[in-house]
Amino acid sequence: MGDWLSDLFSNPAITDRLPEATLETLLMVGWSALLAAVGGLPLGLWLHTTGPGGLRPRRSVNALLSLVVNVGRSLPFIILAIALIPFTRSVTGSALGWQAAVVPLTVGAIPFFARLVESAVREVPAGKVEAAQLAGASRAQILTGVLVRESLPGLVSGFTVTVIALVSYSAMAGAIGAGGLGFLAISYGYNRFQSDVMIVCVIVIVLLVQLLQTAGDLIARAVDHR
Amino acid sequence: MTDGIVLTGLRKVYPLRGGDVVALDGIDLRVPRGAIHGIVGESGAGKSTLVRCVTALERPTSGTVLVDGEAVDAAGERDLRRVRRRIGMVFQQVNLFDARTAAENIAYPLRIAKVPAARRRERVAELLDLVGLAGRGGSYPAQLSGGQKQRVGIARALAADPSVLLCDEPTSALDAATTRQILALIRDVRDRVGVTVLIITHEMSVVREVCDSVSLLDRGRIVEHGPIGEVVGRHGTRLARELIPLPVTADSTTVEAAFAVEHTGEVFRAIGGIDGVAVAAGTVETLGGVRVGRLRLDVAPDRRAAALAALRQAGLHVTVAPGEEAA
Ligand SMILES: Nc1ncnc2c1ncn2[C@@H]1O[C@H](COP(=O)(O)OP(=O)(O)O)[C@@H](O)[C@H]1O
Ligand SMILES: [Mg+2]
Numbered sequence: 001m002g003d004w005l006s007d008l009f010s011n012p013a014i015t016d017r018l019p020e021a022t023l024e025t026l027l028m029v030g031w032s033a034l035l036a037a038v039g040g041l042p043l044g045l046w047l048h049t050t051g052p053g054g055l056r057p058r059r060s061v062n063a064l065l066s067l068v069v070n071v072g073r074s075l076p077f078i079i080l081a082i083a084l085i086p087f088t089r090s091v092t093g094s095a096l097g098w099q100a101a102v103v104p105l106t107v108g109a110i111p112f113f114a115r116l117v118e119s120a121v122r123e124v125p126a127g128k129v130e131a132a133q134l135a136g137a138s139r140a141q142i143l144t145g146v147l148v149r150e151s152l153p154g155l156v157s158g159f160t161v162t163v164i165a166l167v168s169y170s171a172m173a174g175a176i177g178a179g180g181l182g183f184l185a186i187s188y189g190y191n192r193f194q195s196d197v198m199i200v201c202v203i204v205i206v207l208l209v210q211l212l213q214t215a216g217d218l219i220a221r222a223v224d225h226r
Numbered sequence: 227m228t229d230g231i232v233l234t235g236l237r238k239v240y241p242l243r244g245g246d247v248v249a250l251d252g253i254d255l256r257v258p259r260g261a262i263h264g265i266v267g268e269s270g271a272g273k274s275t276l277v278r279c280v281t282a283l284e285r286p287t288s289g290t291v292l293v294d295g296e297a298v299d300a301a302g303e304r305d306l307r308r309v310r311r312r313i314g315m316v317f318q319q320v321n322l323f324d325a326r327t328a329a330e331n332i333a334y335p336l337r338i339a340k341v342p343a344a345r346r347r348e349r350v351a352e353l354l355d356l357v358g359l360a361g362r363g364g365s366y367p368a369q370l371s372g373g374q375k376q377r378v379g380i381a382r383a384l385a386a387d388p389s390v391l392l393c394d395e396p397t398s399a400l401d402a403a404t405t406r407q408i409l410a411l412i413r414d415v416r417d418r419v420g421v422t423v424l425i426i427t428h429e430m431s432v433v434r435e436v437c438d439s440v441s442l443l444d445r446g447r448i449v450e451h452g453p454i455g456e457v458v459g460r461h462g463t464r465l466a467r468e469l470i471p472l473p474v475t476a477d478s479t480t481v482e483a484a485f486a487v488e489h490t491g492e493v494f495r496a497i498g499g500i501d502g503v504a505v506a507a508g509t510v511e512t513l514g515g516v517r518v519g520r521l522r523l524d525v526a527p528d529r530r531a532a533a534l535a536a537l538r539q540a541g542l543h544v545t546v547a548p549g550e551e552a553a
Binding site for chain 2: 127133135145146150152226
């Protein structure tokens with residue numbers, strides 16, 4: 001046991017690479033989560049607004065948006081990442097490194113989060129929207145002041161689910177050269193048979209997910225006044 | 227003086243695949259400013275559709291809606307938002323914003339109307355006071371009882387000084403004691419602010435408690451209407467029967483009669499002079515400021531025709547209980 005531990009702390013793959021890989025994972029997940037929120041929130045609201053019973057139902061626009069979102073969600077991430085390589089290269093100048101991984105991660109997470117936004121907003125009772133309409137509120141005012149504000153706990157939960165999905169996607173992205181914990185686990189743990197490296201990476205990922213879920217739940221509860 | 231609400235030839239048809247649903251079938255209604263008008267009717271009669279047409283949440287298929295002399299149904303989107311500020315609405319489900327405190331809920335229509343913050347605070351305090359919730363402005367809806375939530379709902383509806391207050395089943399989710407308090411509040415608000423009130427309900431007790439006049443809606447049509455004092459004095463009508471129900475008696479009863487209370491003496495003298503007639507049950511209630519009495523009379527079978535003629539002669543409006551005409 002003691003030997004095994006001291007082995008861990010003397011393994012350069014862990015002492016040198018682990019902090020760096022963790023940071024890369026955090027950057028990858030952080031940036032793509034931010035961009036997914038910026039893209040997914042309006043897309044989800046647009047889906048809801050144009051849908052049946054929305055603020056401005058538009059059958060054909062809604063059908064098109066829905067199709068795009070479904071296609072985005074049904075592609076396995078690894079295929080999306082590979083298919084996007086030319087696009088990624090044109091955006092970041094390279095298909096390797098954590099910066100490059102942000103592109104497919106964001107593209108995959110936007111439709112994912114958009115659906116969660118749509119279902120959270122759908123939970124807002126129509127009567128609250130009517131109360132706002134009777135107060136003379138415009139569509140934009142209802143969107144932000146009623147739909148988003150009243151569904152905030154659901155939006156926070158949906159965002160937490162999205163960020164956690166991004167952590168797992170980011171590990172997959174590691175397999176195709178994105179760096180981070182996924183890459184470390186595969187290149188040392190799998191390719192070089194250092195299963196202790198693999199285990200340590202998995203532990204760090206589990207801790208990260210645990211931390212994100214706890215934080216997400218805390219925030220959701222703090223904004224929930226129901 | 228213009229009327230608070232005028233509906234003319236209002237029709238609303240929902241086209242459905244299985245055939246059209248005629249929710250409103252030619253409604254004409256006139257509610258004077260400052261009056262409390264009740265609309266009663268069974269579930270599905272079209273009551274909610276009627277208020278929704280007044281707010282233009284629903285577009286009428288045909289007919290016109292005037293609120294304070296201004297057309298609601300023809301208004302474009304911008305005009306509509308302006309006209310809607312003259313309409314306050316109280317919902318059965320209250321529909322408060324859960325993410326906002328009571329004070330923020332009440333302030334919402336003022337915020338939308340761009341009332342400056344200082345004036346908003348003043349007005350919110352005033353309204354909290356009006357609905358008896360002074361000091362509770364910081365509570366979230368989840369921290370309030372059903373009755374308190376409805377008080378906040380009423381304050382929010384009144385915030386922007388509407389000229390018309392629409393209430394769709396405002397007390398249907400509340401217990402009897404809370405219902406009383408909310409109805410008293412609505413009456414009090416009308417007395418103080420002079421707002422025109424339309425109350426939708428399926429409960430006669432609500433009409434009895436608070437309304438000045440009433441319409442009975444049945445399958446999209448108004449089948450009876452008038453000031454309460456007048457409606458209960460009409461005989462054999464559904465509204466009269468339901469507004470002042472007689473106590474149930476064990477014996478077979480035969481006829482019912484209604485009269486204004488100031489005529490009680492004459493009525494009893496007349497009844498006393500008719501052979502074979504006895505009073506089985508009676509009741510007196512004040513409705514819309516008029517005291518009305520109703521009697522249930524037992525009539526001896528062999529004297530029946532003569533007794534009925536004599537009662538009618540005495541100026542009583544007499545109706546024979548359903549099912550007993552043939553007896
Ligand atoms: N959006 C709608 N689409 C189709 N039918 C409707 C709609 N709203 C109401 N109706 C129909 O109109 C009639 C009147 O409904 P409503 O006004 O809600 O009655 P009430 O409030 O008196 O119970 C009912 O037959 C109902 O099914
Ligand atoms: Mg209804």
